[in-house]
Structures are given as structure tokens and as C-alpha cells.
Amino acid sequence: MYINTEALLRALPDIPEILAKLQSGEYVLHGGVVRHAAGSEKGGRIIGHLLFPGDSLQTQESLQKLQSTLTDGLGSLQNGMGQLQQSMSTLQSLQSANLVMSGLNLAVTTAGFVIVCRKLNKISEQIQAQSVAIAKTFDVVKELHERSLLADEAQFRSLLSAAGQFCERGDVEPLKGLIAPFHKEYQFTKLILERHALEAISNIERLSEITLLQDRLVNLGLVMSHVQMRIGAVKYSRDCLAQLGSDLVGLNTQRVEALSREGDVASRITQTHFADLTTFLQQGKKMMPALTYQADVIDLEVRHPGLLQRASESKEILMIAA
Known part of the structure; x- marks a missing residue:
């Protein structure tokens, strides 16, 4: 009707x-x-x-x-x-x-997808600039040489570039083939973060690199949601956002538990480190309402195609009646 x-x-x-x-x-x-x-x-x-x-x-x-x-x-x-x-x-x-x-309609609109891709490219550049520190962070999982680190980065960038091209052209079938590689990148980043979340000292000494990797995790989750939406997999698009929210909460919980468990480490935190850590934990928490909003937006766009385009052109907050 x-x-x-x-x-x-x-x-x-x-x-x-x-x-x-x-x-x-x-x-x-x-x-x-x-x-x-x-x-x-x-x-x-x-x-x-x-x-x-x-x-x-x-x-x-x-x-x-x-x-x-x-x-x-x-x-x-x-x-x-x-x-x-x-x-x-x-x-x-x-x-x-x-x-x-940098915008609340990222998961659905084309403009939002471009924003996320730009952020991921910027994060990639930062990771390359901090290759030594990032390599030490990855050492928790296994020893990585600079060559393999650059190879992983090249693979990631090519994946992102292909996704951008296919989304721009509306090539649905090639996009489907990118779902598994995106999941691999997401899970790899998540595993690194989980390993460090369990070690209290990492949450302090490696916070800058961890922040960078968590930014990548968040934007990968948004890209995955957008790609799922573009291929018509609405349920999985919502699931990506729900999983991202759950992972952020889980990582923060592990970090707090690790710091509480290792009291000697927590007692040696400087005022600056404590402020940085608190800001980092709060940042993850503050994303939750926006992720919930994103999931609701997906449902609205499915029920009323083109609604997000109109919203993106508006200068005011709009409300659609239930």
C-alpha cells in the first residue's frame, strides 16, 4: 500500500x-x-x-x-x-x-559512505606513519615484519578502493564478493583490540595506537553496514551496527576489568594518562545512541525509499510520524 x-x-x-x-x-x-x-x-x-x-x-x-x-x-x-x-x-x-x-546518516547515504571511506584512508595514512608503534602493538598476536605490514595495508586499501568503485557504479554482484574480506579486516582489528584490552598496561602505554585501531574498527563496521545495505541485505546491515555496538561495549568492559584486576598498574597511572583513558572510554560509550539511530534509519529507508536523500538536503531536523 x-x-x-x-x-x-x-x-x-x-x-x-x-x-x-x-x-x-x-x-x-x-x-x-x-x-x-x-x-x-x-x-x-x-x-x-x-x-x-x-x-x-x-x-x-x-x-x-x-x-x-x-x-x-x-x-x-x-x-x-x-x-x-x-x-x-x-x-x-x-x-x-x-x-x-562526522554525520549521523553514514550507513545509508552515498555521501555518508564517502565520509567513512575518507576517514579510513586517513587512518591508513596514520597507521603507516606510525608503522613501528603499530608493529609493536601487533606483536601481541605475532611478530610482523615491515614487509608483511605494508602488504596487509596495501590489501586493505585495495579492498576499500574496490568497494568505493562498486558502490559508485551500483555494481551489486562484485560488492557481494567483498563481504568476506571486510569481515576478515574487521575481525582482525577486533582481535588485536581484544588482546590489548585484557592487559592493563597496554591500555595505558599503547593508548594512542589502540585509539587509532578502534577508529578503524568503527569505520569498518559502518562500511560493512553500508555495503550490506547496497546489496539488499537489510537484516545484515542492521546486524553490523548491532555487532559494532556490542563490540565497543565489550572492549570497554574488558579494559575496566583489566585495570581493576591489576591494581599495581592502575595505581601508577599519571593524571594525564587517566584523563586520556577516561576520554577514550567515554568516546566509545557516546557512540551508542548514534549507532542505535543508524539502525532505525535503515528501517525507515527501507519502508520509505528516498527519505534519507530528502533529510540530507534539509537544513532542519525532520520528524517522520510513526
């Missing part, structure tokens, strides 16, 4: 009743989803989904404007403070994740 998305899609600033109920606590934000607040008759029921502009700077400006609008209503509120605070925290998390991920 055809559904007129024009009747469902509106700019959020043009829906004052939604903003008013977010201010009052009747509605709350979960990721990019507006829901009835828990405890109400319709508690948890979805009101609509937010769609963010394609430009990362425009998205940041729109989030700040929405956050300011909600904050302005604090003085007149008598009830629903807890729900509003939850909404504010969600906005802050989405805003932080937006800065980290």
Missing part, C-alpha cells in the same frame, strides 16, 4: 506540540526516536523518528538549537524533570557522537 510520506514528514521546529511535550516530559527521546514517557498509558510507544541533515555542521547546529529550545522550558516545568533530563542527555550523546562520526 502506498503511503504519502509528505503527510508524515515535517520539520521539527514546525511541530510545536512535539517540542512542548518533550519539555513537559510527556514525550522522551531514545536515540533518534520520540516515544511516550514510561509510566504513562502509552508508555514506550513510538511517536516518530528524527532525521538529521546530511551535513555534519548543519546537524550540530540543529541539535544545539533543539537542545536550547528544550532548555528554555526548564523554568516553567513542575513535573517530568527526570524524563526531560533523559532527553537532554540523549541529545548531548547524539551531538558528541555526531562530532566523532
Whole structure:
């Protein structure tokens, strides 16, 4: 059955009743989803989904404007403070994740895919520049010589280049053949991170290289999600995002447990190292709302093809009714 998305899609600033109920606590934000607040008759029921502009700077400006609008209503509120605070925290998390991920529509839009590919290329250049340090980081798994390290990097770059070409041309069948190599790159990076997460000293002394490798893991997960989406494997596209979120949580848990277990190492952490480690752990946590949002966006694009293109061209946050 055809559904007129024009009747469902509106700019959020043009829906004052939604903003008013977010201010009052009747509605709350979960990721990019507006829901009835828990405890109400319709508690948890979805009101609509937010769609963010394609430009990362425009998205940041729109989030700040929405956050300011909600904050302005604090003085007149008598009830629903807890729900509003939850909404504010969600906005802050989405805003932080937006800065980290350079746009919230990465998994679906072509422009988002280009952003991720550029980030992966930049990470590759950084890895090559830090080849000695990265090689020492890889030594946890096995000894790697510079030749094999460069060979692995060349293979990775060629994989990324091929994926970009096939996506641009719309060549679905060749894209399917890249799924396994992408999974291999993702799992290899994840294994390296897991080995280091278990050793407290690595989380301190190797934090810069670990940060670089985790950035690669995140962007590989987004690329895999996009490729799955392009070949029509919607379920697996969502699964990639869910797996990425689960892996980030798991890695952070292992790091905290390792530091707690090896008290002598933790006690020798300098103030600078502690600040860097805390920022790194929080960064992973702040990505979760954005990954949840990405998964919701995939469902929306499947139900309403072309919706993301319209959102990417908008200068305002849009909301599509449930």
C-alpha cells in the first residue's frame, strides 16, 4: 500500500506540540526516536523518528538549537524533570557522537559512505606513519615484519578502493564478493583490540595506537553496514551496527576489568594518562545512541525509499510520524 510520506514528514521546529511535550516530559527521546514517557498509558510507544541533515555542521547546529529550545522550558516545568533530563542527555550523546562520526546518516547515504571511506584512508595514512608503534602493538598476536605490514595495508586499501568503485557504479554482484574480506579486516582489528584490552598496561602505554585501531574498527563496521545495505541485505546491515555496538561495549568492559584486576598498574597511572583513558572510554560509550539511530534509519529507508536523500538536503531536523 502506498503511503504519502509528505503527510508524515515535517520539520521539527514546525511541530510545536512535539517540542512542548518533550519539555513537559510527556514525550522522551531514545536515540533518534520520540516515544511516550514510561509510566504513562502509552508508555514506550513510538511517536516518530528524527532525521538529521546530511551535513555534519548543519546537524550540530540543529541539535544545539533543539537542545536550547528544550532548555528554555526548564523554568516553567513542575513535573517530568527526570524524563526531560533523559532527553537532554540523549541529545548531548547524539551531538558528541555526531562530532566523532562526522554525520549521523553514514550507513545509508552515498555521501555518508564517502565520509567513512575518507576517514579510513586517513587512518591508513596514520597507521603507516606510525608503522613501528603499530608493529609493536601487533606483536601481541605475532611478530610482523615491515614487509608483511605494508602488504596487509596495501590489501586493505585495495579492498576499500574496490568497494568505493562498486558502490559508485551500483555494481551489486562484485560488492557481494567483498563481504568476506571486510569481515576478515574487521575481525582482525577486533582481535588485536581484544588482546590489548585484557592487559592493563597496554591500555595505558599503547593508548594512542589502540585509539587509532578502534577508529578503524568503527569505520569498518559502518562500511560493512553500508555495503550490506547496497546489496539488499537489510537484516545484515542492521546486524553490523548491532555487532559494532556490542563490540565497543565489550572492549570497554574488558579494559575496566583489566585495570581493576591489576591494581599495581592502575595505581601508577599519571593524571594525564587517566584523563586520556577516561576520554577514550567515554568516546566509545557516546557512540551508542548514534549507532542505535543508524539502525532505525535503515528501517525507515527501507519502508520509505528516498527519505534519507530528502533529510540530507534539509537544513532542519525532520520528524517522520510513526
